Amino acid sequence: MTVRALQVIGRITTPPAWPKRPLVAKVMALLNTPETRPGALFVGGCVRDALLSPPRDTLDVDVATVHPPDEVRRRLRRAGIRTVATGIAHGTITALPPRDEPGSVEVTTLRRDVRTFGRAAEVAFSDDWIADAERRDFTINALYAGSDLRVFGVSDLGLRDLARGHVRFIGIAAHRIHEDYLRILRYFRMFAWFGGSVHDRVNLNAIAKSLPGLRLVSGERLRAELLRLLAAEQPVPAVEAMAATGALQRVVGNWSNPASRAARQRLQTLGRLVHLEGLLGLNDPGRRLCALVDTMPGARTAEARLRLTRTESRRLRASAVARPPARTCPEARRHVWEAGGSPRALDRLLLGAARTGTPAPNVVRRLAREMEAWTQPVFPLGGDDVVRLGIPAGPRRRALLRAVEAWWADGDFTPGRDRCLEELRRLAS
Numbered sequence: 001m002t003v004r005a006l007q008v009i010g011r012i013t014t015p016p017a018w019p020k021r022p023l024v025a026k027v028m029a030l031l032n033t034p035e036t037r038p039g040a041l042f043v044g045g046c047v048r049d050a051l052l053s054p055p056r057d058t059l060d061v062d063v064a065t066v067h068p069p070d071e072v073r074r075r076l077r078r079a080g081i082r083t084v085a086t087g088i089a090h091g092t093i094t095a096l097p098p099r100d101e102p103g104s105v106e107v108t109t110l111r112r113d114v115r116t117f118g119r120a121a122e123v124a125f126s127d128d129w130i131a132d133a134e135r136r137d138f139t140i141n142a143l144y145a146g147s148d149l150r151v152f153g154v155s156d157l158g159l160r161d162l163a164r165g166h167v168r169f170i171g172i173a174a175h176r177i178h179e180d181y182l183r184i185l186r187y188f189r190m191f192a193w194f195g196g197s198v199h200d201r202v203n204l205n206a207i208a209k210s211l212p213g214l215r216l217v218s219g220e221r222l223r224a225e226l227l228r229l230l231a232a233e234q235p236v237p238a239v240e241a242m243a244a245t246g247a248l249q250r251v252v253g254n255w256s257n258p259a260s261r262a263a264r265q266r267l268q269t270l271g272r273l274v275h276l277e278g279l280l281g282l283n284d285p286g287r288r289l290c291a292l293v294d295t296m297p298g299a300r301t302a303e304a305r306l307r308l309t310r311t312e313s314r315r316l317r318a319s320a321v322a323r324p325p326a327r328t329c330p331e332a333r334r335h336v337w338e339a340g341g342s343p344r345a346l347d348r349l350l351l352g353a354a355r356t357g358t359p360a361p362n363v364v365r366r367l368a369r370e371m372e373a374w375t376q377p378v379f380p381l382g383g384d385d386v387v388r389l390g391i392p393a394g395p396r397r398r399a400l401l402r403a404v405e406a407w408w409a410d411g412d413f414t415p416g417r418d419r420c421l422e423e424l425r426r427l428a429s
Contacts, residue, residue, distance in 0.1 A: 004130040006152035010159055012145060016050040016057050019147060023081070023097040024061055027105050028147050030075045031065050040065040040107070041129075041144040041152060048140050048194075051151070051162055059103035064110055064144065066127040069093055072107050090123055111135070130154055137176055137183050138190055139168045165196025173206035181213035185225035185251065188242050192232035199241050208245045219307030222251050226306065230285035233278075236271045239292070243267065252292055253301035265355075266292050272354035279365050286312060287347055290319035291354060318344065325352030325367075327359050330412045332367040333374050337409050342371045379405050380417035381424060389428050400427055 018024055019042070031040035043064040049056040065072060069085075072093045076083050082096040091109035110132040111123040126132065129144070129152075136142040139158040145151050153159070161168050167190045169176045169183075177183050184207050191199065214222070229235055242248040243263055249255035255263055270291045277283060293302050299320040303313040326332040326349055335345040346368060353364045381404060386397045404424045408415050415423070 004128050006129045006133065006144060006154060008150050009153045009156040010051075010151040012047070012050045012055075012149040012151060014050070014055045015149060016046070016055060018046060018058060018061050018103070019149070021061075021097075021101065021103060023095060023101055023103070024105055025147070026079065026081065027063060027076065027095050027107065030079055030081075031063070031067060031072070031107070032147070038146055039067060041146055043144045044136075044141050047143045047145045047151065048162060050145070051143065051159070052194075061103060061105045063105055063107045064129075064132060065107055066110055068125055069109050072109065076107075091125055134170060135179075136170055137180075137186060139170055140190065140194060142170060162194065165194060166200065167191045167195045167203070168200060169203060169206075173203050174210065177206055177210045178213065181210065182217050182221055182225065184210060184214060184247055185217075185222060185229070188238045188247065189225055189229040189232075191241070192229045192235045192238035195238070197237070204241060204245055207247060211246055211250050214247070214250045219305055223306040223308065226251060227285040227289065230288040231283060233283075234274065235288065236267065236274060239270060240267055248292075251305065252289075252298075253305055254293065254295065254298035262294075266294060269294070269351070269354045272357065273350055276350050276354060276361060276364055279361055280368055286315060287319075287350065290316055290347065290351055293320055294322070294355070296320050315344075315347065319347055319351050322355070323348055323352060325349045325356070325359065325364075326371075327363070327367075329367065329370045332370045333376075333412065334409055336371050336374060337376055337413070342374070345371050377413050379408060379420075381405075381420050385421060385424060386428075389425065391428060400424060403427055 019028075028040055033039055040063050042061065044062045046058050046061045049058050067075070069088055069091050073083050073085070076093070076095050084094045084096060086092050086094045086106065087108075091111050093107045095105040095107060097104060110126045110128060112126050112128065112131040112135055133142045133144070133154045140162045141158075143151060143153055143158045143162075151159070157168075160166075167187060169187070187203060187207065229238055232238070239248065242251070243255055243258040246258070248258070257263060270288060273288060273291045277287070289302070293299050293316055296317065299313075299316045302308070303316055308316065326335050326345075332345070332349065335348055336342050339345040339348065349364060349367055349371065353359060359367070381401065383397065383401065386400055391397050391400065401424075404420055404427065407423050408420055
């Protein structure tokens with residue numbers, strides 16, 4: 001190795017698919033020349049996920065290299081690989097795959113922090129592997145691997161932490177957080193995905209004291225981290241810890257008192273929702289966010305803080321209005337019709353059931369399947385039918401048609417055209 005060497009601490013025993021992808025293999029061959037071995041190693045999430053039991057495959061591949069960014073770009077371009085300077089000031093070049101191949105490769109030159117500014121940093125490029133490892137966030141992310149699947153690290157602490165579900169900051173937690181306040185959210189995301197049952201109290205204390213720094217983090221970054229956290233199979237323990245430290249209030253708003261009855265109810269709602277989604281084979285982080293926001297002022301605060309898209313904002317506001325869930329199949333069909341499709345109706349069903357505790361999970365599952373399978377029929381009347389009755393142009397025409405359509409929906413969409421015409425004439429008279 002180079003200035004300071006990492007040590008071999010293990011091996012990936014179940015070979016993942018990503019090292020065999022043509023782009024990945026080509027990038028590693030170009031950077032690992034005979035004069036610089038290792039010139040590049042896999043690092044971070046792809047290595048961590050391959051070491052899990054059972055292992056997880058990924059499209060996201062990160063590579064650390066001793067070569068300066070300009071040299072990386074020159075080697076890749078000379079080999080016909082398209083590149084994007086996604087973070088050239090911090091040493092990152094992204095290698096793009098051919099159109100028929102999935103997944104890019106992010107190549108970053110080894111570096112050390114010269115100065116940090118909460119979200120930004122002044123870095124110096126290096127060929128020191130240990131310095132690169134020591135500037136990373138968590139021990140489980142400071143794991144490196146070669147193309148031969150040998151695993152490297154400063155020590156085997158990252159491997160041991162991964163095996164026992166211990167999410168640990170590298171070095172002093174407060175220092176790592178002050179270098180980049182987004183690491184507060186990253187801690188909770190890592191705990192949701194890889195943590196065990198117990199938080200490290202040192203981590204939570206450092207986070208609680210560092211919360212004002214979150215104002216330096218953009219809403220877009222907060223949104224991305226929170227949704228990735230909520231996408232975990234079981235995000236509730238991480239969200240509970242966020243609420244207890246005050247981080248959830250800073251990120252979402254409307255959580256001023258974590259011990260309040262309202263806060264406990266929201267966490268209970270999230271737990272029930274995760275259980276119901278599990279029964280249906282669903283995992284919708286956007287819906288899970290809706291479980292944490294149950295008032296219109298809270299929805300407005302959250303959408304502003306997280307810089308939600310228009311679609312996400314509309315969904316959050318619609319879900320913040322308490323509406324009873326369906327309890328029968330006719331009600332389920334009616335809600336699909338009212339919502340204009342099954343996705344919004346499914347939100348109403350699952351969030352309503354999670355907030356109230358009823359109907360029972362097996363009933364919710366049956367109603368959800370009915371919503372997804374039901375094909376909404378076409379209302380058999382149109383504007384011409386009202387015109388033929390001699391009704392003058394104006395709002396009364398529209399009101400009559402809407403009234404008959406509501407009557408048709410109340411009849412579980414079964415009345416035919418003749419009965420609908422009869423009802424129209426009755427209302428018109």
